[in-house]
Amino acid sequence: MGIKNPKIMLDDHDYRLYRKLPGKTVWLCSHYYINEKEFRCKNRIETSGRVAYVKGIHNHQPRPRKDKYKNMLSQMVTIVRQP
Template identity: 40%
Template sequence: MEETEQYLEKRIKQHKYDCRNERQYTEDKTALAKHHFENGHKFRFGDVRIVDAEINGYERKLSEMIHISMRDTVNIKNDTDGLSSVYRIIYVVAGVKNPKLIVDDYEYLINRKDHASRKTMWLCSQYHKIKCKSRIITYGKTVKINSSHNHPPKVPDKTHAIPQSVTILRNI
């Protein structure tokens, strides 16, 4: 997991080069190459995908830190030292009629949109079933959590969900 301004193919080539046997004892290896040599793991360089794209360099670096902190990666974890706990990944399950948000393993459904303020109000998906009153408001890349849940989280299926890096504001 890393951010780069380079073309993806060029960065993959650099990683492949770093993982060659003659580079095993060099000092200037990436975390990926160190992991390869220390653990014997082989990486599938043909199976690489872009998880986020940001034009702004600061936002790209921030997005990288968020993705590293939320996944089991081979990155050196000090890559995330500058990351505040307010930045998180949420998941958007797109749907024309019923889109969903997944925040902290809780699912939310759209309650209403306020087009004037560009805010969307969301209800916990368990509202009708067990009267969970947790609500969130989204605007831009900000998620404001207004109340807590009356039930434990249930790990939802994120197979078709799109990860988004956001700022979380908790008002509970």
């Protein structure tokens, strides 16, 4: 995780910061940012304090890489999964 480009990792999926709003922050799956619109992943996380609301489902498989977690910080949060 970096200060300039923060990222969330959950279930071997990456999420990038999309928008900061009053009271919540929206994170989009990194597969949202691919070129072909029909293949974009619509899964997102909305955080508010130490609660993370996971919305939607992924349209792709995770790509686990052990080196991803090398320089990251972890935090305790409550995860709420919503369809």
